[in-house]
Amino acid sequence: MIRTLFDISVALIQAPMAGVQDANLAASVCEAGGLGSLPCAMLSNQQLIEQLELLSRSTSKPYNLNFFCHSTLQYTKLQKQQWHSLLAPYFNEYAIAESSLTDEASRQPINQSVIDIIAPYKPAVVSFHFGLPAPSLLEQIKSWGTKVISTATTVEEAKWLADNGADAVIAQGLEAGGHRGHFLSMDLSLHKSTAELVQECVAHVSVPIIAAGGIATEDDVAHMQTLGASGVQVGSAYLLCNEATTSKLHRDAILAQQKDSTALTTLFSGRAARGVCNRVMQELGAIPAHVPPFPYASIAITALRSKAELLGGSGFSPLWCGQKYILRENISAAQITQILMQKWSV
Structure with a gap:
């Protein structure tokens, strides 16, 4: 379902990973048919423009821009x-x-100056962490024909997102690396495994559900499809790929853990x-x-x-880093995307 929604060939979103990637990794995933993502929350306005230009030159396929929308x-x-x-x-x-x-x-939440920068690019997808931005900002984004997605860590958050304008919801299980996307409650005891959360969200939320967390192999991807997920979001599997900017210290820590x-x-x-x-x-x-x-x-x-x-x-x-990952070095993000999606039933 998200293939049609986002106009992509394979039902995979590359998770936005600030600090370990730039537009090159996102473009590689896009070229492989997935939805590459550019983490934008920590970019200055000038850096955002530079990365948007690089991404636009590197691929003509749909891509996702990711922002934070936390309350300061x-x-x-x-x-x-x-x-x-x-x-x-x-x-x-x-x-x-x-x-x-x-x-x-x-880290700053999305604001009007950022909206003004990205408007000419009309990204296919804009994703958020920590809820959704103010309705006035959301309305502008949707006016470009852009699809909006955000992260939920509970079924209550998934319902809230669907009711407030999200076109699809990322169900982020406890296994996921990086920041938790919770926003309705700070109580971590409410969070569940990816499999549990996906099943709950599929049963109770009307928009497409994208599974995230602990997805590192083609079998993991296929399992999420059997649970009703319309697609997957994968991050840690790309940490050691050719296009990743993961530092040597970070790489060494992953390899040694x-x-x-x-x-x-x-x-x-x-x-x-x-x-x-x-x-x-x-x-x-x-x-x-x-x-x-x-x-x-x-x-x-x-x-x-x-x-x-x-x-x-x-x-x-x-x-x-997520709880589950496969050590893939000397391989491109495009190749990883193709490997992961081998068992997804079209």
């Missing part, structure tokens, strides 16, 4: 003091002065996200108290990350 909460003086107190031993270790840290976070070594953590941004366990997660706990709200946690952590990475360490790096 206040970062109070007390929250900052508590967070910095927790991180103080690391500041001392890496000689980071608290006074050097700003209060400005890099033991089974079941990922966890959900709020340490890197203030919102729960799944990645490979590293030093800061092990020493502070993956979800400690006093982590400030999204996206402010990233300010101090990024300063520590920069110092540690200069010394060759990934102890403060967000090493996003």
Whole structure:
């Protein structure tokens, strides 16, 4: 169903993965018949234009632009003091002065200036994390003929998205790497496996359901189809492909990890996200108290990350990765797309 909805050849969306990809990976998936995605939430306006130009030159096929639409909460003086107190031993270790840290976070929700930039490109699909944007922004996007999708972590969120303008819903199971897309409740105990969530959403939501999380093989893809999914969204399977910009430290961490070594953590941004366990997660706990709200946690952590990475360490790096993945190196994103979709029944 999503093949017709998005005008693509195979029912696969490449998950937008900020920090480990650019337009080249998205274009490769598009050329293989899937829906390539460009993560836009952390791009400046100028970077967004540059990436849109590159993507438009690299493929004439439909593509997806992904944005965040979170509500920006206040970062109070007390929250900052508590967070910095927790991180103080690391500041001392890496000689980071608290006074050097700003209060400005890099992740911004979509706004009118971004809408004005992407309007001339009329993307086939625009996807969102953390709900949907204001109705006025959504109306503009849909006026281009663009399809809108967003992520749900519960059936209640899936229903809300369908009722508020989403043309399809991504059912994100607990196995998925990167940020959780929850927005109606911050209670992680409500989240279920991909298989459970897909079945619930298919039974209770009228729009097409796209399965996401723990999908790494052609058998995984075929299984999601038997559960009623109209398509799949896959991210971690592309982390080591030729077009990925995944850093050497990130690649090494993925290759070296033991089974079941990922966890959900709020340490890197203030919102729960799944990645490979590293030093800061092990020493502070993956979800400690006093982590400030999204996206402010990233300010101090990024300063520590920069110092540690200069010394060759990934102890403060967000090493996003799903619970299940297949180590595929020296292979293109297009080839991975073709492999994954071999058993999908047209």
